[in-house]
Amino acid sequence: MAPKYIKPTESELEILQILWQNGTATVRDVHEELAKTKDAGYTTTLKLMQIMHDKGLVKRDESMRTHIYQPAVNKERTQKHLLDKMIDSLFGGSSTQLVLQALGSGEQKVSAEELAQIQTLLDNLKKQ
Known part of the structure; x- marks a missing residue:
């Protein structure tokens, strides 16, 4: 059976677009890119990316102090x-x-x- 598809929300798609373009990024990187076009708080971006990790939309490298995120979906x-x-x-x-x-x-x-x-x-x- 094929894995269940997880439909990203509009905000999650904005984050995925940044990750698809850059390959990997920190929460700060993503937040700074989002801030160019919308009023988004850092903690909101952080929470969204944590939720996306829990949903399986992004992968997180926790080996360093600053977590590095990358897209987990094509x-x-x-x-x-x-x-x-x-x-x-x-x-x-x-x-x-x-x-x-x-x-x-x-x-x-x-x-x-x-x-x-x-x-x-x-x-x-x-x-x-």
Whole structure:
């Protein structure tokens, strides 16, 4: 049986993004990065990371005085799981509706480079 998937909260995802980007970090490192975009207290960040460790979302190296954290979940697997859930719940299982909403809303600007990447992906899918 596959291990149970643990769905990170929005705040946990913010921390995971930092860890995925940096590989490892202390609570202070994560807190300083979070403080650039939101008002978060150090103790709140510490508590969240302790909870994430208990849930199995992060690993903690306790061999030194300052604990070093690293992600325990794979970024791509987490993205796929959350995207699949969103497609099922918001778009009735239709990835086409998701793409049409994302590209057709006009609120999200799509660069020429992103459009070229999308076109390449579509061309590759047609060849399969």
